[in-house]
Amino acid sequence: MNSENGKARRGWINRVPWRMVAIAAAFVVVGIGAGTLLANVVEKQVEGEQFPAKLVDIGELEVDPEVWGLNFPRQYDSYLRTQIDGNATTYGGSAPFSKLDAKPFLRTAWAGYGFSLDYNEDRGHYYSQIDQARSGRTNELELPGTCINCHTGEFVQLIDERGWEGINTTPYNDLREHVGDLGVTCADCHDPDTMQLRLTRPALINALTAQGIDWTEASRQEMRTYVCAQCHVEYYFQGETKELVFPWSLGTSVEAIEQHYDEYGFQDWEHEITGAPMIKIQHPEFEMFTSSTHFAAGVACADCHMPYVREGGVKVSDHWVRSPLDNLNNACQSCHRASEEELETRILTIQGRTKDLMESVEDGLGDAIEAIAAAMEAGVPDENLVEARAFHRAAQLRWDFVDAENSMGFHNPQEAVRVLGHAADLARQAELSAVKALAAHEG
Ligand code: HEC
Ligand code: HEC
Ligand code: HEC
Ligand code: HEC
Ligand code: HEC
Structure with missing residues (x-):
């Protein structure tokens, strides 16, 4: 083809x-x-x-999926499969491994920041609280309760008890003592009364409202993407209240997000080696996907990650949310006439190209970090390194936008390459700026 x-x-x-x-x-x-x-x-x-015989009434604050499962056993059964580990794909899948060990450059990129302590391949929704509680980032650092927004299935209860500000301002490890191990679950995406898709997370509701979008008016197909955008997005904690905010005031492209942070004067941390004011990007799946060909054609996250399956003549949504590479016939063949081999090759070709370019950006970033470090060691004053550090921030933010996005370019191949192209250029400019500053200093 x-x-x-x-x-x-x-x-x-x-x-x-x-x-x-x-x-x-x-x-x-x-x-x-x-x-x-x-x-x-x-x-x-x-x-x-x-909607078989309604066996139980599901309460407004019911979070236990087993109770929901009494009414909806098919969806519950497939949801339970998100516990299954060990299906590794070339760049993703559900077999957890240390991404830091797999790519040592990550420790240099995030030097001085929590992600250099512990960062693993993601796995099924069942584990979203378990893995957060186990992470070196929550164990070795004092993080705010804001972290729990996307990681506990008890969220609707927590917000009812403490209010949103109460959640965000309580230290994570204190909140942790009050929640069980429940990961993403039914109540996060469904209204218990009508089973319609709904949004439960204030950060997304606020971010959409700021763009003039009223989610209660959204179409069913839009909701099949919005429910995922409650969590699969870039975020930061704002001000003293540690409020969870999505940086979309100017749009959702990487440039708009960068400008939002620049205007707000935000940094996640100061780079331990270069002293640059850095931004860490996290899982911008929604942002990347919504400028893609698939999104423009009306495709939603759920089409590939929760495809319809036939069970005894009934069409149900597969609630085993996972890598589509594990499920090509349901995930792609409903729309594409191509063999599984052909589809797999298409995906792996896109991902391989993205990875290839990403690695050359990493070489550039590594050289930039070394050049700035060399200038600092030679005593180049800070004011002469402002430009090099600004380039380091801009280059790494773009590289991270693709690295932290979990599809290795598949969700939007052209955009991934465009963003990496700029990252490569900016990394070389950072290096050049530091080399010039050093040369000027040494006369
Ligand atoms: C056209 C199909 C398609 C659509 C639509 C789509 N994805 Fe994906 N997604 C993929 C493929 C293919 C991969 C790569 C899987 C791999 O490498 O194992 C992927 C990977 C992922 C991963 C990482 C999976 C893993 O195994 O680690 C996440 C998370 C994800 N997508 C979330 C989303 C979200 C959220 C949306 C909507 C904003 C979305 N996807 C829309 C096809 C799709
Ligand atoms: C806006 C929603 C959101 C917030 C807030 C959030 N996460 Fe996550 N987190 C996710 C999503 C989505 C994934 C899966 C995709 C990925 O791993 O990139 C994830 C994955 C993880 C993982 C498993 C993979 C890894 O990184 O090792 C850990 C641990 C984690 N988050 C910890 C945290 C901590 C600590 C905080 C607070 C600083 C936090 N999360 C805040 C959405 C969020
Ligand atoms: C309440 C927050 C939340 C919502 C809503 C959510 N996710 Fe996730 N998702 C996560 C977290 C957190 C993880 C990582 C769990 C871990 O690694 O422990 C994750 C993991 C994943 C994975 C990786 C699974 C694997 O086996 O590697 C995929 C794919 C995914 N989500 C897709 C989606 C899609 C599609 C939607 C919408 C239908 C969605 N998610 C809705 C928080 C969420
Ligand atoms: C991450 C979000 C998410 C979670 C968590 C979730 N669902 Fe769903 N569910 C969806 C989406 C998306 C659809 C498709 C809705 C549509 O197309 O209108 C759906 C559809 C359904 C339907 C309608 C019939 C069907 O299969 O399409 C039922 C019933 C249902 N889910 C039950 C459950 C139950 C029970 C749980 C918990 C065990 C659960 N869901 C957890 C997102 C979710
Ligand atoms: C709901 C329907 C639907 C599903 C599901 C779907 N696609 Fe697509 N796909 C489309 C449409 C429509 C286009 C755009 C065709 C055009 O406008 O030329 C497209 C375009 C593409 C393209 C070319 C554009 C690009 O982004 O590179 C690839 C490759 C692709 N699909 C692969 C896949 C794979 C692999 C899967 C399964 C993981 C999948 N698609 C699932 C409908 C779908």
Whole structure:
């Protein structure tokens, strides 16, 4: 298949839902009335299966997935599979490993910051509180309760008890004593009364409101992305209240995010080796994805990560949220006419190219860090290193935008390459600026 060939590509995508066409044609033949009846019956059956006899009333503050599971056993069963470990893919998957050991450059990049203590490959939603509580970052540092926003399935209860500010201002390790091990769960994404998708996290609601978006008016397809954007986004803690904020006041591109931080005068930490005022980017999946070809075509996170599966003639959403490489037939073949091998190759080709460019940016960043360190050691005064440090900040923020994004470029291949291209250039400018400052200093 050749992506430059429009015809071949169109053929590859199932633009026309032929099954629907066949059903519609059948309706025309049997007459509209009978058709409507049939549609009703089918819908009732599907509803009956998806919302089987309501065995229990789910309370407003019920967070236990087992209780929700009494009414929705299919979704509960697949949700439980997020416990399954060990499915490693080339760049992701659910087999946890130390990313710091896999790529020692990360310790240099984040020198002096928590991420250089402990940083692992992510795994299933079941573990989101367990892994946070175990992390060297929460054990060795005093972090605010803000961290728990995206990591506990008890969130709706916590906010009811303490209010949002109460959560954010309590130290994480104190909150930890009050919550169990429950990870991402039903109540985070669903209204217990109607089972509609909902948003429970104030930070996303605030960030959308600031952009004039009222999520309660969002379409169903938009909600299939927004529920994930409660957590899979870049964030920071603002001011004394440690409020959780998404830096989207100017937009969600890497440049808009950088400008937001520059205007706010924010730094996550001072780089231990270069003294630069750094920003650490975390999991900007939503930001990267929403400028992609897939998003423009109306595809949502849930289409690939929670695809429909047929169980005994019923269509249900697969709640085993995981790498699509583990599940290519459901995740991609509903839209793409291509073999699993072909789809896998497409993904791995994009990821391999991203990784290749990313590594050359890392070489550039490494050289920049060394050059600034050499200038500092030779006694170049701070005021002559302001420019080099600003370039270091800008270059690394861009590299991190792609590194911290968990698809190794797949969510938006062109954007990943564009951002890395700028990062490479800025890293070399940082190096050059430091080399010049050193030369000027030494006469
Ligand atoms: C068109 C399909 C598609 C869409 C839509 C999509 N993803 Fe992905 N996602 C992928 C693929 C493919 C990977 C790479 C998996 C791998 O390397 O194992 C991935 C990787 C990930 C990972 C890392 C998985 C792992 O195994 O570590 C996360 C987290 C993720 N996506 C979240 C999201 C979120 C959140 C959205 C929406 C904002 C989204 N994805 C939209 C296909 C998709
Ligand atoms: C806006 C939501 C959000 C907030 C706030 C948040 N996280 Fe996370 N965290 C995530 C998501 C999404 C992942 C999975 C993707 C990834 O690992 O990049 C994750 C993964 C993790 C992991 C597992 C992977 C790793 O990094 O080793 C740890 C540990 C973790 N977070 C700790 C923390 C700590 C500590 C804080 C507070 C400083 C925090 N998180 C705040 C959303 C959040
Ligand atoms: C309440 C916060 C939250 C929400 C909502 C959320 N995630 Fe996550 N997600 C996390 C955290 C935290 C992790 C990492 C857990 C760990 O490593 O312990 C994670 C991990 C993942 C992974 C990696 C799984 C693996 O096996 O490697 C994928 C893929 C993913 N999320 C996709 C999604 C998608 C798609 C949505 C929306 C349908 C979504 N998430 C909604 C917080 C969230
Ligand atoms: C990370 C968010 C998230 C979590 C957590 C989650 N769901 Fe869902 N759920 C979804 C999405 C997305 C859909 C698809 C909704 C749509 O297309 O309108 C869905 C659909 C459903 C449906 C409608 C039928 C179907 O399968 O499409 C039921 C019932 C359901 N979920 C039950 C549960 C239960 C029970 C739990 C907890 C064990 C749970 N969900 C946890 C996101 C989530
Ligand atoms: C809900 C439908 C849908 C799903 C699911 C889906 N795609 Fe797509 N995909 C599209 C559409 C539509 C386009 C855009 C075609 C165009 O405009 O030329 C596209 C474009 C692409 C492209 C070319 C653009 C790019 O971003 O590089 C690749 C590669 C691709 N898809 C791979 C995949 C893979 C792999 C999966 C499964 C992980 C997947 N898609 C899942 C509908 C889908």
